[in-house]
Each structure stands twice: as structure tokens, then as C-alpha cells.
Amino acid sequence: MSTKNESRLRRARRSRNRMREQGVVRLSIHRTPQHIYAQVFAPAGDKVLASASTLDSTLRSGSTGNAEAAAAVGKLVAERAKAAGVSKVAFDRSGFKYHGRVKALADAARESGLEF
Incomplete structure (x- = not known):
């Protein structure tokens, strides 16, 4: 029997x-009940090209x-x-449902010029 997090x-x-x-650049997200985080990774996955979260002082x-x-x-x-x-990315929803906050983040990123 697997837990909810293991399945995700x-x-x-x-x-x-x-x-x-x-071998694409990916926009990876992570959400917790209180915050949401987004990072853009290089194709090899070894370097963060851009990041933002609700922990940023501006947000x-x-x-x-x-x-x-x-x-x-x-x-x-x-x-x-x-x-x-970076203008073209692959959206990595980290196993979370494409719904609610995850969808809101993705739509806003698309409207701001990212292609995925």
C-alpha cells in the first residue's frame, strides 16, 4: 500500500x-499548504536558471x-x-494535480511569455 506522497x-x-x-529546460513547481515555489532548471538539471516563491519579499x-x-x-x-x-520550458508539476494553485501558476507564467 502506497501513501499519497509516494504516489505523487x-x-x-x-x-x-x-x-x-x-533535454529541455523545465519549470518545476512545489506546493505546500502555506507556500508555492517555482524554479527553472537547465536541461541537465544541475543548475537553477530562475526561481520565485511566495517567500520572496515582494510577494x-x-x-x-x-x-x-x-x-x-x-x-x-x-x-x-x-x-x-529562457522562453521555452517544459512544465514539471511534480506529480501535483493540474488544478487550483498549480493551474494558476502555469496560466500566469504563460501569460507572461513562457511557452509550454
Whole structure:
């Protein structure tokens, strides 16, 4: 019997292996009940090109665990990725459902110019 987190990590491992084979830059997210984090990794996965989270001082005002905060993180990580010269990424949802805060972050990143 597997736990909920083990199942999520198994799903994440499958999609990450596929992205690694393709050799693409990936936008990886992680969410906790209180915060959401986003990082843009180089194709080898060894270097972080851009990152943003609700822990950033510019995003700390107000609630950090809702879809509005996730959208702000998506917009910020997209701006930072474009500043680093990245415009096309693969979206790594880390096994989380594409729903709610994860979807809000992805939509905001797309609207800010990231392609995936």
C-alpha cells in the first residue's frame, strides 16, 4: 500500500525522466499548504536558471497559500526566466494535480511569455 506522497513522487519521477530524455529546460513547481515555489532548471538539471516563491519579499504581503499568490509567483518566475534568456520550458508539476494553485501558476507564467 502506497501513501499519497509516494504516489505523487512516482508520478513526478515518470514525467521528469521523460523531460530529461528530451533535454529541455523545465519549470518545476512545489506546493505546500502555506507556500508555492517555482524554479527553472537547465536541461541537465544541475543548475537553477530562475526561481520565485511566495517567500520572496515582494510577494509576502497578504495571503501566500491561495491562487492569487500562485499567479503572482508564476508571473515573477516567467519574468526572471526571460531575463535569463529562457522562453521555452517544459512544465514539471511534480506529480501535483493540474488544478487550483498549480493551474494558476502555469496560466500566469504563460501569460507572461513562457511557452509550454
